[in-house]
Amino acid sequence: MATMKSEPAGESGEAGGEAGADVAGLVAVLAFAGIVVSLMQTLVIPILPSLPRLLDASASNTAWAVTATLLAAAVATPVAGRLGDMYGKRRMLLVSLALLVTGAVVCALSDSLVPMIVGRALQGLAAAVVPLGISVMRDVLPAERLAASTALMSASLGIGSALGLPAAAFLADRFDWHLLFWASATLGTLAAVLVTVVVPESTVRTGGRFDLVGSLGLAAGLVSLLLAVSKGGDWGWASPATLGLFTTAVLVLPAWGLYELRTDQPLVDLRTTARRQVLFTNLASVAFGFSMFAMSLVLPQVLQLPEGTGYGLGKSMLAVGLVLAPQGLVMMTMSAVSARLTRAKGPKTTLMCGAVIVACGYSLSLVLMSEVWHITLIACTIGAGIGFAYGAMPALIMDAVPASETAAANSLNTLMRSLGTSFAGALAGVVLARMTTDFGGYPLPAENGFKVVMAIGAGSAVLAFAVASFIPRRNTTAQEGPAADGPAEAAEVSRAKA
Known part of the structure; x- marks a missing residue:
């Protein structure tokens, strides 16, 4: 499929409308693919407590259903990004979605531990879809549409996770658990078909040896x-x-x-990675990844713990998903606001604003965590900050690296966020394991333990703000994706009119 061209505004209303529709369709398809992949993060959460019984295995072994996905994603993301730069980003998008579908089918057909772990690892190999999608956008979209589109694509990581929890809880509560994976296979297949039909292959490639x-x-x-x-x-x-x-x-x-x-x-150009803008954006991404996951560990537990603890709200997993689902919608909305702020003030300002909002959201939890609406308010506030920050990160990365390295650089940034979530899980686990209270003879995480984790989340957001302050202040409103006859042509038209 040929690279899309951007028609100059005002020359042909019909052509301009067609180009606008093509761009909107491409962005929608890529964002949908990103959301489908990010659904995998929350897909098994509703059935985790039941997996030992369902798979006839110990709880420690069934935890590999989550760990395998994490490890596979960490390995696949930078590799797929580099392969995308070399051999085509659309091609690697389709390979990643094929792995997701294959993994989902393997899980859907499994009734024992080993096939489940294999399937979840295959699903983890699809994690590069979001950075690859951002890279496709840089190569083929008009310059004036790039900031908003990449902001939405980046935020799809959080959107899918937030919206996937209630959907997965609903299916797990009412149907056989295998349906979760058949549904994900169906969504992955649909995403692959749409990418095949709508997304053009980028002409920007590095070639070379892997x-x-x-x-x-x-x-x-x-x-x-x-x-x-x-x-x-x-x-x-x-x-x-x-x-x-x-x-x-x-x-x-x-x-x-x-x-x-x-x-x-x-595989990774460390000299490019060491550039000040890329380096400090990636360091801030680790802190933001930590902040996002700390909330995900605490709020569902507070909602589900028995009311008799004095701080638990006694809700079902489905209710938990519904309470936290608005966070995904807020992220989606804030990604558009993030793009406008980036165009006006630059992505550094947007990233720092996101850090302040996240810190405020975590601070709310120290005084407001006793009602359901408190939890929704905290989640939505943090989600708004994450939407701002995740929208700014691709702009900062793309402004500092050549087009031929976009996929690899964005993949490394995504990996940095994943490292932050891993560190958050480990640290929160230590805190909650040490700060417990007795409830009916069983140890449960204490209220102060939750508050300590949330305070650490606030601290990580403050750290992200401090790190982001070292990013050079550069205006990326005139970012160009230098794909042949794509946004570069649009930029030339814009300069000619100026």
């Missing part, structure tokens, strides 16, 4: 680090397995970095 050694080294380092972080609480932080994995990560990742600096065609 860095197999670099990809294996990064995979070994990331898997060791994330496995130690995610399972350290279960295995013991001082256990030989946990310490061995941390040691492996400490040895492998620096060695991988040295190799990447010395190879001609690296």
